[in-house]
Amino acid sequence: MPKDRTPTRIQKKNRAAIMDAALEVFSAQGFRGATVDEIASLSGLSKPNLLYYFASKEAIYLALLERQLDTWLAPLHDLDPDGEPLEQLLGYVRRKLEMSRDFPRESRLFAHEIIQGAPRIGPVLSRDLKALVDEKAAVIRGWIAAGRIAPVHPHHLIFSIWSLTQHYADFDVQVRAVLGQEDPFEAAPDYLDTLFTRLLTP
Amino acid sequence: MPKDRTPTRIQKKNRAAIMDAALEVFSAQGFRGATVDEIASLSGLSKPNLLYYFASKEAIYLALLERQLDTWLAPLHDLDPDGEPLEQLLGYVRRKLEMSRDFPRESRLFAHEIIQGAPRIGPVLSRDLKALVDEKAAVIRGWIAAGRIAPVHPHHLIFSIWSLTQHYADFDVQVRAVLGQEDPFEAAPDYLDTLFTRLLTP
């Protein structure tokens, strides 16, 4: 196991390669479906060499989840209480949809974890995620009270943004199967824009 | 292996027990995460006995998917071209949401399959599901042309119904973690009703 101080150039490179390969495999197969061998070969390392950088399969998985979590929640974090309400919310939707298009693996990684009952990040959800959502829900409630957007249940509004946008990443295969030739991300932005505009315009 | 003709009372009972146990396990763990041992013990049979009724783990999984598929698509099938458009669509939403509440395991079973790239029901999606959706999309397009609902992209409308309703089954843990005490299915029906009413009212 490499020491904790000042990672080598090689350490950085190999850790990055492992994380990327792990994202590929875990997001496609879930935790139990993924194998260390597959991650190792995809990252160009032997299995013992991979386990020289990460203590265990679970350690890789946890490192991945942790690394992606902040990135994943950033758009919600950026929701500005002092901004124009509809503009803020539509911007949030747009950014989440872009993330589904540009980072579908990250989306599916979380999807797997949560569908299985969030056995490894459950506590984080009930603590950090809940706190963040509650905070933003309060902002939305304020906007509603001020008559700046139409009245809706704030929490469910956020759920609907998550589900509508992440659907295009998590269920990509289904969406494309049903659409045939058409690119999902051609019409989706306008559709969601329209949906939330009609929902939220007072 | 039991013969194909006229299943015994015992065959019926055991097959049913296996299917139910398999639904429990597959929906929680996905295909690769599930083990035959777990399904066997949950259904009260020994592993060799289970494999006397189903040729393989995959055979159980496929039988499950096939059995649930019709049930799963029934609500969309029932969308009546001759009904009142908004009423039909809101009814579809309501029924899908009830299914998420009453049959979350079935929802998660499909979710697992599709997130992993639908390796086993991909063809069914591109053929049967696509055909059904295209048919109903045409109905919706007709309603829009007649000015009976507001203009929206029909396919994406259907995607949004799927994602919004199934989210409450597939991501149940997250939803409950964020909501805390509150029951998701208390406010969800009204929320979705409002959302689609505002979206679709001309």
Next chain:
DNA sequence: TTTTGATTTGACCAGTTGGTCAAAGCGACG
């Protein structure tokens, strides 16, 4: 060049997995 620590590997291990098989048990019908 030598040394020292970082890096890599082949061989190996114990536990789990899906699946097999011959033999034993059971139930209904004559």
Next chain:
DNA sequence: CGTCGCTTTGACCAACTGGTCAAATCAAAA
């Protein structure tokens, strides 16, 4: 009761899994 086909099981297996370890190799500072 006896028989015959359905049902159940214990013992077993080969492949795979996550993980270990001692030894070999490599890189860079001295």
